[in-house]
Amino acid sequence: MNDKTTETGTEWSLSGFLPYQLSIASNAVSDLIAERYRKRFGLKVPEWRIMAVLGDGTQRACTQQALTQVTRMDKVAVNRACKVLEERGLIQRVPNEADGRSHLLELTEEGRSIHREVMPLALATERELFDGFAPRERAQFRDLLDRMHVRAASLADNS
Amino acid sequence: MNDKTTETGTEWSLSGFLPYQLSIASNAVSDLIAERYRKRFGLKVPEWRIMAVLGDGTQRACTQQALTQVTRMDKVAVNRACKVLEERGLIQRVPNEADGRSHLLELTEEGRSIHREVMPLALATERELFDGFAPRERAQFRDLLDRMHVRAASLADNS
DNA sequence: CGCAAGTGGTTTCTCATGAAACCATCGCGA
């Protein structure tokens, strides 16, 4: 907030260090999201993500395995989120005829009804966050983030 | 909303959701950093941050309290990091004459010697991450991150 | 068939993080 540590050329400050800035921004945003979802729906982020994917037209019913791929969450995280959502009656597991080890997950009626509110909140939040950013900046921000992600991943591989 | 054909064009995907992109990028970067510091110095991120600040010319010796402000880390995190660093002999606590509750922390000789390697690694990593980014993009990225941080914080306040 | 290896899912364990409780000391006012 008061980063008045005037960068005197030689001076190094943590607040000007990219990974730090990235982490600060990311935490601020995800705290905001988490708080909003918690307050309005009692949903945690992983749970919300599952809802979002399951409610998305393309993924009518899918296995946990599929969810881990789409959301890039750990399979344990996916499992836990699904368990909670099932207990709350927002999703249901139907037997998977093709493979007895897994179940197919889909939103219940109540789940769909919540989903109809969940998505607008997500979109509204995104819009609010981007308020004050020019359209070009928004696109550029996404682009930079993606490139940074790719870059970091590739550096992690060969080191 | 779930009319499969109409949705497919304007389809919503988690991977295009800003908070998600942000979190992915941030995690990728901090994982990279964490891994590098772990491998070369056996330092965790909070520990590394403390070292960075203490070794910085301006902050010869300071209290934990001062460190929490500069690093924006939790005071518990600061304390734990200091404890570890002290046990490893990288920093030492000298009595604070001005206030008997706290100690003044400073790098030991060994700590300074590590610090001389720590900082170059940080800077090199930052440079590598930014490889492929035009100078303008780098500045813009920082700017966008800061603005997003401020924006998210302000939304969190009044909601 | 029937066993071995692989895979989806679940549980358990470990560790990191932050909140809250706690202790010691300071500093101010009676």
Place this chain on the structure above:
DNA sequence: TCGCGATGGTTTCATGAGAAACCACTTGCG
């Protein structure tokens, strides 16, 4: 000087995430 609230620091507790062990079922091969 005494007492009491505030503050630096430490410890304890609760929560969350990931790793690894584990179980159930499937698949492929003898």
